Amino acid sequence: MAPSGVGANEHYKDDEQFLYAVAEAMRAEYRAIVDAGFLVQIDDPFLTDLHADPSLTVPERRRRADMYVEAVNHALRGIPPERVRFHTCYGINQGPRVHDAPLGDVVGPMLSVNAGAYSFEAANARHEHEYHLWERVKLPRASG
Secondary structure, X not given: OOHHHOOOXXXXXXXXXXXXXXXXXXXXXXXXXXXXXXXXXXXXXXXXXXXXXXXXOHHHHHHHHHHHHHHHHHHHOXXXXXXXXXXXXXXXXXXXXXXXXXXXXXXXXXXXXXXXXXXXXXXXXXXXHHHHXXXXXXXXXXXX
């Protein structure tokens, strides 16, 4: 789970401080997973979900997405990207998928996570055309 999916801010001055505190706590968990010889997968459906939040303006969505990514990267510092997978999706609600954000809104922040692999589940006919995005989006260079 990504820091954005853990609890709610009840004690910190703002959401950014809260996210960084959660990220710091999650860092120990991520490190333990990697130190045990496993890959760590960060699941963050909230990164995608915020892009469809009608209460946020487009600039607010971008700022919040940047904050989510910065918190994840803070938690991952010192962990080699090749030991990290990042997953986001449109979530698991049972409603019709009519208000999902376009993949183009999500792909930039998603690829800014310091991971060696990314997955984005979009098993919905409303999104079947969006694979064309990969014809023009460049993936980050692999480290090593």
